[in-house]
Amino acid sequence: MIQLFLDGMPAVISDNSASKLSFENSFFTKAGAYSYELELPLKLKANRDIFGFLNRLDSAKKERSLTACLMINNSEAISGTAHITSINEESVKVQILGGVSAYNYGNKMENTYIDSLDLGDWYMTTWPDGSYYTDPRTGKVELKYYPAGTRFRGATVNILRRMAYDTEHDYPWVAFPTINSTAGVFCNGFYYQFKDSTHSTIERYDYRTKTSGELAFCIQPYVWIMAQKIAEATGFELPKEDNDLFNDILFRKIFIVNSTNNIDCAKCLPHWSVNEWWTNLENAFGLVFSVNYATKRASLLKRRRHYSEIVETTEITQVEDMFNAEIDDETQSDISSCNVGFADFENDAADRLSDYINEFSTLNKDFSDISELSSWAGSQGTGGMANYKDVVFECADGRRYIYMENHDAGAAIVEVDMFRNRIVKESSQDIDVELKFVPGKFVDYVTELFDANRHGSGANGSHGTGEKLADIDISVLEVPGASQMAWCNSEKDYDKIDIEAILKEEEEEDKDENSLPDIIYIAIDNGKDTKTATTSYNLPSGAALRYNRPVLRERTTTPIGETKRTTEDSPYSLSLIPVSSQINLASQTIVAQTKIDTTVRICIRFISNSIPKVENIFLIRNRKYVCEKLEAKISNNRLDHLMTGYFYELSS
Secondary structure (H helix, E strand, C coil): CEEEEECCEEECCCCCCEEEEEEECCCCCCCCEEECCEEEECCCHHHHHHHCCCCCCCCCCCCCCEEEEEEECCEEEEEEEEEEEEECCCEEEEEEEEHHHHHHHHCCCCCCEHHHCCCCEHHHHHCCCCEEECCHHHCCCCEEECCCCCCCCECCCHHHHHHHCCCCCCCCEECCCEEECCCCEEECCEEEEECCCCCCCEEEEECECCCCCCECCCCEEEHHHHHHHHHHHCCCECCHHHEHHHHCCCHHHEEECCCCCECEHHHHCCCCEHHHHHHHHHHHHCEEEEEECCCCEEEEEEHHHHHHHHCCEEEECCEEEEEEECCCCCCCCCCCCCCEEECCCCCCCCCCCCHHHHHHCEEECCCCCHHHHHHHHHHHHHHHHHHHCCEEEECCCCCEEEEEEEECCEEEEEEECCCCCECCCCCCCCCCEEECEEECCEEEEEEEEECCCCCCCCCCCCCCCCCEEEEEEEEEEEECCCCCCCCCCCCCCCCCCCHHHHHCCCCCCCCCCCCCCCCEEEEECCCCEEECCCCCCCCHHHCCCEEECCECCCEEEEECCCCCCEEECCCECCCCCCCCCCECCCCCCCCCCCCEEEEEEEEEEEECCCCCCCCCEEEECCEEEEEEEEEEEEECCEECCEEEEEEEEECC
16 A cells, blocks of 8 residues: 655545655665655645645745655655656646655755855854853853854954863864965964063963964864754754764864864865765765654764664565676765775875875885884895885885985884875776865974063064064964955955956956865864974973874884884874774774675565665575665555665675
């Protein structure tokens, strides 16, 4: 028995109407469940109650969105929306869309862009009740409120800025020192100054830009909160328990390296469609995005969990036919069985070796790990190792090293190529899946140390109120950003152009001047800080100065002839390569993942009294399969028990 409900009201399908139902697995495709056309006769009162008298001249014409639920034998088959495909004097024809299909069509996700969504601002995101705590450095818990409806274009007001520094907090964002390479602005910058003339205490202060005197404070949100916000902006809840960007030990620490100081949450995002956002997210972090239209809940779960922890097994006993089928071009590539690499991005040359180096260097795979390699290198000495300057040593544990004669540590074995492509196919080096979430880049920067302002004589340096004592070398992130920083100007003053100068060709038109790159730079907040090099100028006990610094990759260095190794930023990394004892984008996505052979697609026709769940594991002739797509037919108000499925075999 077939039942259809539109906006909660029963609709009657034509007795002689026949249609096909398709159920696609979001593990493989960007679609869900959908029907082909269903005919609804208007001569029946139930259908007229829904659509009214469509052909009257005085009927008001309007666009309608109908919720829909298709029931088969008292079980829900498709829940989502109804799309009207055609209307004539006798009937209305509709298509039923469910799950991701309804999500994509109803929200026009191919033409809806994430940087234009209303994701709110960082004030209401940080304090939804409109409250904040003042000056956390004093230790006081004093509740204050900012005015209702307050909107700041630039994140320069110290309500947010104060909360970012020197305080433990659980806000969904960080604010690491970052250079906006497009605008040439040091965001979230700082300098050091002695608190008093005794030089007993050094404090950090906010760095103001030399050109405008403004504070370039940029909020850098965790990726998990942006996924939650985009789901909510498109009508679905994404609870933390169903968001593996939040639940995973590494993914939860990954943030967007934003260098644009706009307070609107969406302004740190590139010009991607919503579909592109979810696809890029799935590829980078090995996730599956799905929606339940009945509950209006979305989920973002790890691919490797899907077939090992979540789904049930369905046994098919009545197989009518079984043969190989062509691979569907719309099927998403499985990142565990495909060549994967980052899109082009600005990176340290040692972190990702160039194509030139890879082509003309010699790859040596004789060593198991750095211990074995460094022991051998020590026996060669610097003279012997000079003959290996064209060699890349790839150890069995997944790390690559080169010999450097003039490293900071002297002659040393140094880890390189941490961000190289993950090549799993023997037949090709070409990239099948390009990742648009890419690592940020560290650069050297010089900040300053100032003396205390002993006599109140004002600034003797560029920022501090006392005499400048020393330049301090630090390492900070650098990424492209919006070329025009959003200071606290009015909307009218922002992005102002000079029409006369453009007409006289004294100023160029640049439509993309304020746009962000087509990639998202990311880094890891490991909850720690780092030290500057020790400076001797009257520092207490000669100590180094501390500052907050994120993580991009783990890197091991071993001086020639020494057994002592230095590993910086352990154990987290954005590497795509499985590396022993390292927590990275490979260990959290493909390692221990159920293997699916997507190179052979099998079409199976079978008999079933009900439509199986397409997400299940299927046991067919004592072999396990996963289903990409199921097709069933309905006619004469009943389900045809002969169904067709497209399957891939589980490799393990």
